[in-house]
Amino acid sequence: MIQPVKEKIILGIDPGTTVMGYGLIKIIGTKPEMVAMGIIDMRKQRDHYLKLKYIHERVLSIIDSYHPDELAIEAPFFGKNVQSMLKLGRAQGVAMAAALIRDVPITEYAPLKIKMAITGNGQASKEQVADMLQRMLRIPKNEMPTFMDATDGLAAAYCHFLQMGRPNIEKGYSSWKDFMAKNPDKIKK
Numbered sequence: 001m002i003q004p005v006k007e008k009i010i011l012g013i014d015p016g017t018t019v020m021g022y023g024l025i026k027i028i029g030t031k032p033e034m035v036a037m038g039i040i041d042m043r044k045q046r047d048h049y050l051k052l053k054y055i056h057e058r059v060l061s062i063i064d065s066y067h068p069d070e071l072a073i074e075a076p077f078f079g080k081n082v083q084s085m086l087k088l089g090r091a092q093g094v095a096m097a098a099a100l101i102r103d104v105p106i107t108e109y110a111p112l113k114i115k116m117a118i119t120g121n122g123q124a125s126k127e128q129v130a131d132m133l134q135r136m137l138r139i140p141k142n143e144m145p146t147f148m149d150a151t152d153g154l155a156a157a158y159c160h161f162l163q164m165g166r167p168n169i170e171k172g173y174s175s176w177k178d179f180m181a182k183n184p185d186k187i188k189k
Contacts, residue, residue, distance in 0.1 A: 009035065011068035011104070012157025013059070014149050015076065015092040017051060017084075018043055021147065022059075023154025024066050025137070025161060032161050034137045035066060037150040048087060052094045059098035071099040072160030074152065075108040109159050114152075117159040129155050 007028050014021035023037035040058045042051045073095060076088045099106050112122040118132050126148035133151055134144055136158070145151060 008070070009066055009068045010157040010160050011062065011066065011071045011099075012153045012155065012160065013071065013073045013092075013095050014152035014156060015074060015088055015095060016040075016042075016149055017048070017087045017091045019147055019149045020055060020058075020091065020095070021149030021151070021153035022062060023150060023157050024062075024068060025154070025157045027161055027164075032137065032158065034139055034154065037145060037154045039145070039147045039150050048090075052090055055091055055094045056098050059095045060101065063098060063102045063104060068104055070160065071096070071104050071106045072156040073106060073108055074114060074156050075110050077111050107160055107163075109156055114155050114159040117162045118155050126152060133158060 007026065009024060009026050012023045012025070019042065020040040021037070022040065024035040025032045026035050040055060042054055045051045045054060073092060076085060076092055096106055109117075115124040115129060116122040118124070118129050118136075121128070124132075130144065130148055130151035133139065133154055134141070137154075
């Protein structure tokens, strides 16, 4: 069960080197609502280093405008093209650095985990993720973005919201004994 919070804003980012998506949700109590979503468009920028500078400036601007309490960012998945992965990792790192400069805590999520949290299917398409978000957050059809990168950013934020109040199963316990030692409050007596 999701633990109620007074109010929290979560920024979600879908890293990219051509188009980077972002979405923000506000949680009041246990109810999420979309605040904004959009893209950082770098298609006209040819120089990779200037793209990184632009990502840094835009992410700082988004943080300064919306004052998120936390950042949820999609972790790059392993691809066959090493150069593409390197560039994507740099873009993600620059976005994370912007959050760190503003003291915004960061949580990374694998693409499969985000899709699974939103649709129940880790292999869901971008369109399926967008459709589920539209329904769950009651986003009017005319407010849905052209670029699915924006809904992917929103999906990272919503996935993080869904993880609130749940035990972090990614702690890497080595055994039940290890789990019990690290979580004495969860043991029934």
